[in-house]
Amino acid sequence: MTLSAADIASISGGTVVGDPSIHVSGVAIPATAGPADLVFVDDGRLLAQALVSRASIVIAGRFAENSPFHGALVLCDQPRLAFARAARQLTAPVPASPGIADTAVLDPSVQCGRDVVIGDRAVLDNGVVLGDRVHVGPGSHIGAGVRIGDDSVLRSNVVVYPGARIGSRVVVHAGTVLGSDGFGYVRDNSTGRYETFPQVGRLVIEDDVELGALCTVDRGAIGDTVIGRGSKLDNQVHVAHNVKIGRDVVIAAQTGVAGSSVIEDGAIVAGQVGIADHVVIGAGAILGAQCGVPTGKVIRGPGIVFWGTPARPIRQVLKEMAALARLAKK
DSSP, X not given: OOEEHHHHHHHHTOEEESXXXXXXXXXXXXXXXXXXXXXXXXXXXXXXXXXXSSOSEXXXXXXXXXXXXXXXXXXXXXXXXXXXXXXXXXXXXXXXXXXXXXXXXXXXXXXXXXXXXXXXXXXXXXXXXXXXXXXXXXXOEEOTTOEEOTTOEEOTTOEEOTTOEEOTTOEEOTTOEEEEOOXXXXXXXXXXXXXXXXXXXXXXXXXXOEEOTTOEEEOOSSSEEEEOTTOEEOTTOEEOTTOEEOTTOEEOTTOEEOTTOEEOTTOXXXXXXXXXXXXXXXXXXXXXXXXXXXXXXXXXXXXXXXXXXXXXXXXXXXXXXXXXXXXXXX
């Protein structure tokens, strides 16, 4: 696929300086760009490098308005976002031809929408319902009664336990397990033994969610585990039973969220964060890498970065560290 400078301006709400008919077919960084490539720059200090590159189109902020360039400049307010949107079109893989592989195993009760793709050795149990253009990758197993919305993609070896609900345009990467039993046990104080607490709830994943490779998301114990619309989970994230994740939440790799915690809309969770049970992370709060949130704690503050264990505002942490350094010198 190719895009013209005019096309990119339309995508980004930007304006073209130069020839709007110039086309590109790929993306690159300035140092390696060729004549058919698109690059972007969102920092004026890096503009010179982009302008001397071989790229034919550069997406830049308004700071580049009067800059000379041999190709076309697309000026917009959010260059990184504009580049992401254009790159998604330029690098989109060729869609697989609709059809069901000969080696796939489907229960007779499975319902498939239009233009569904089901890969080799995939297994779909009774009562599964797939929307239009759903893609189930090779080796995946979809349990009984699962419903998957239009245009969702499950990559290779994804496992979805019975009863889960997956919305439209959801992407699930390889090896992820959805809807498994939560880690719920009750101790018999007379014997010291543990007995399983019922794990009979559902997993509900709303529209436009993306889950990285090797994630594990538990079903609810009795109610639902919910991942809200537009949220994005990196690789190797664990979400326990009855967790509620709001809309447009971002969680980086190797984070664990214990049972019955709530992460509200727009929160950002960095890598290797540990969130204990019954925690509330308020809307828009930011948890820095490797911080820990103890049981029952409520963290609120849109745009505030929390860090350390127990997690607290980073300004407070830095003051404490400075005080400790002064004491050590004494």
